[in-house]
Amino acid sequence: MAKSSGLGQTTLSVDDAGGTARDIRNDITNWQMATPRGVQDTTGVDKSANERLLLLADMSVTYNGVFNPSSNRQHDVFKTVPSTSVARTCTNTVNGVTLAGELLFSDYQITRADSGELTWSAPGALADGTVPTWA
Numbered sequence: 001m002a003k004s005s006g007l008g009q010t011t012l013s014v015d016d017a018g019g020t021a022r023d024i025r026n027d028i029t030n031w032q033m034a035t036p037r038g039v040q041d042t043t044g045v046d047k048s049a050n051e052r053l054l055l056l057a058d059m060s061v062t063y064n065g066v067f068n069p070s071s072n073r074q075h076d077v078f079k080t081v082p083s084t085s086v087a088r089t090c091t092n093t094v095n096g097v098t099l100a101g102e103l104l105f106s107d108y109q110i111t112r113a114d115s116g117e118l119t120w121s122a123p124g125a126l127a128d129g130t131v132p133t134w135a
Contacts, residue, residue, distance in 0.1 A: 004095040012063070015088040016072075017080040027074035028065040029119075033092055033099060035059050035132050059101045059132035060125045061090055067110060067118040078122050081108040087127035098135045102128040 012025040038055030069075045080086075087102040103124035110120045126132065 006094065009093075009095045011091070011093040013089075013091045014063070014077050015090075016077045017084045017086050017088075019086075019089075021089060021091065022072050022077050024063075024065075024074045024077055027068045028063050030065075031061065031063045031092075033059070033061050035099070057131045058126050059099075059103070060123065061092070061103060062121060062123045064121045065119065067120050074120065078105065078108040078120070081105045081122065088124070090124060099132060100135070101126055101132050102130065
């Protein structure tokens with residue numbers, strides 16, 4: 001596969017609080033994923049350049065979209081974020097490659113803009129210590 005855009009070939013599913021995967025890509029307008037690694041500076045005073053060690057792996061996502069209160073859509077998935085403490089499987093497939101992880105969502109923000117738009121945002125972070133790996 002050659003270079004790709006982010007158009008068309010994206011699947012985004014998130015488990016609801018009961019553990020059922022819900023395809024909510026139609027409610028998502030934009031998103032970001034990150035898979036950072038911790039870094040420890042190990043530079044001795046005898047060096048003129050930095051030395052580092054890679055530490056723990058992590059994963060985070062932030063989904064943003066248009067509010068949809070229909071059954072099994074984004075509001076059903078995220079409405080329990082403030083009242084439950086369950087990890088949710090998030091599966092992000094972009095142009096045929098998939099990154100999945102068990103994430104804890106720490107917030108479910110709903111915004112009504114002065115123009116009348118009703119949007120939402122939900123940030124999640126790795127929950128279970130499994131190194132995120134692209135498949």
